[in-house]
Amino acid sequence: MAFKIGLLGLGTVGTGTAEILLNPAGRNALLGEVEIHRVGVRSLDKPRAIALPPEIVTTDVEGIIEDPEVDIVVELIGGIEPARSLILKAIASGKHVVTANKAVIARHGDEIYTAANKAGVYILLEAAVGGGIPILQPLKQSLGANRIQRITGIINGTTNYILTQMKEAGRDFADVLAEAQQLGYAEADPTADVDGFDAADKISILASLAFGDRIRYEDIEREGIRQINTTDITYADRLGFAIKLLAIAQKDSHTRNSLQVRVGPTLVPYKHPLASVNGVYNAIFVEGDPLGEVMFYGPGAGKGATASAVVADILNIVALLKSIDTSKGVHPLYGCFHQDYATVTPIEELETKFYARFLCGDRPGVLGHLGTCFGNNGVSLESLVQIGFQGDRAEVVVVTHDVREGNFHRAIDAIHQFESVDDIKVASILRVF
Numbered sequence: 540m541a542f543k544i545g546l547l548g549l550g551t552v553g554t555g556t557a558e559i560l561l562n563p564a565g566r567n568a569l570l571g572e573v574e575i576h577r578v579g580v581r582s583l584d585k586p587r588a589i590a591l592p593p594e595i596v597t598t599d600v601e602g603i604i605e606d607p608e609v610d611i612v613v614e615l616i617g618g619i620e621p622a623r624s625l626i627l628k629a630i631a632s633g634k635h636v637v638t639a640n641k642a643v644i645a646r647h648g649d650e651i652y653t654a655a656n657k658a659g660v661y662i663l664l665e666a667a668v669g670g671g672i673p674i675l676q677p678l679k680q681s682l683g684a685n686r687i688q689r690i691t692g693i694i695n696g697t698t699n700y701i702l703t704q705m706k707e708a709g710r711d712f713a714d715v716l717a718e719a720q721q722l723g724y725a726e727a728d729p730t731a732d733v734d735g736f737d738a739a740d741k742i743s744i745l746a747s748l749a750f751g752d753r754i755r756y757e758d759i760e761r762e763g764i765r766q767i768n769t770t771d772i773t774y775a776d777r778l779g780f781a782i783k784l785l786a787i788a789q790k791d792s793h794t795r796n797s798l799q800v801r802v803g804p805t806l807v808p809y810k811h812p813l814a815s816v817n818g819v820y821n822a823i824f825v826e827g828d829p830l831g832e833v834m835f836y837g838p839g840a841g842k843g844a845t846a847s848a849v850v851a852d853i854l855n856i857v858a859l860l861k862s863i864d865t866s867k868g869v870h871p872l873y874g875c876f877h878q879d880y881a882t883v884t885p886i887e888e889l890e891t892k893f894y895a896r897f898l899c900g901d902r903p904g905v906l907g908h909l910g911t912c913f914g915n916n917g918v919s920l921e922s923l924v925q926i927g928f929q930g931d932r933a934e935v936v937v938v939t940h941d942v943r944e945g946n947f948h949r950a951i952d953a954i955h956q957f958e959s960v961d962d963i964k965v966a967s968i969l970r971v972f
């Protein structure tokens with residue numbers, strides 16, 4: 540008896556998934572027991588890259604979910620609605636769900652997992668974070684013996700591609716974005732990627748698995764890459780750093796019970812392995828006790844890579860259904876049972892290093908004022924370099940030691956109080972990893 544799949548969505552990842560399922564030879568033998576039963580699409584007229592028997596393709600998506608023969612619903616529609624309602628209906632119909640949808644899980648995981656656990660069905664989403672990189676099951680299983688201290692990810696391929704191109708070709712953000720859109724690497728509406736929403740969804744999923752609590756989406760400090768310019772990329776390079784959009788979740792080193800969760804452009808020292816993750820590639824760097832450091836690296840998006848993770852989830856569910864008495868509930872290593880929301884440390888209490896670039900009037904006292912404002916607010920400087928001039932303005936770059944975010948911003952406020960506001964302009968502020 541075959542395990543029957545109801546596939547929702549036949550875009551890039553849906554097509555890749557169908558291709559694997561239709562051609563199981565040489566892959567895991569369990570795939571021979573999986574059958575695409577029905578495929579839900581928005582339009583039957585759209586030309587498709589894959590030939591499927593026409594009788595299994597339908598626009599009646601709800602019909603697929605209610606079909607008693609379907610064992611596993613594979614949701615590859617993306618976005619919040621109708622994906623959320625369809626997943627909840629699938630659960631209510633007793634179907635297991637595989638999804639690549641990080642947004643719906645990050646923002647509605649609570650109701651989805653509560654319903655799934657009650658119904659005794661699996662919701663697996665390996666493809667939602669890091670595309671083809673195995674990271675969610677490794678966090679739940681292979682790393683389960685560790686106390687995780689920190690997870691740091693480059694988990695958005697679009698922004699990593701843009702930052703890499705800006706650095707390598709010395710081109711502006713807007714230029715590279717437009718080209719990435721033409722090449723199909725970036726969406727027509729790039730907001731989810733370039734403003735950090737996609738990475739925030741993904742880090743919230745990673746954090747909840749690593750630390751065992753749910754994360755409120757609004758608690759994540761989020762900043763994108765629109766303001767990054769080639770000047771900062773060049774100065775960072777000279778100081779020994781690459782600029783990357785990092786998503787970080789870590790135990791607060793002071794309270795130990797709260798978490799810091801944030802997404803933002805960050806200077807990464809070249810000696811750190813994350814600094815050499817370029818182009819559309821993703822990587823997730825996990826620090827745990829007793830393991831130490833481990834990095835998962837690979838293609839974070841794309842048809843084959845993402846479909847590889849989707850099909851692995853299908854395989855896992857098939858293996859569970861074949862070997863476990865499902866009336867006993869969800870297998871603890873494949874489910875998600877968080878009850879509580881994490882306490883997230885307010886950003887002003889974060890301790891981090893900063894990079895700041897100032898444009899200063901070239902007159903006596905300006906550098907002294909900078910130093911005094913930092914000193915008075917407990918901000919210790921690692922380096923202060925006058926890099927050069929932009930017109931008649933001296934360009935000064937500062938890198939701090941680890942400081943409280945609140946102290947740093949108080950220092951910046953004080954810097955703005957210089958006699959003439961025009962004398963010191965803050966050109967950019969970035970965190971340093």
Ligand code: HSE
Pocket residue numbers: 667670694695696697698732737839840
């Ligand atoms: N838009 C995502 C990225 C891929 O650029 O990484 C899908 O998660």
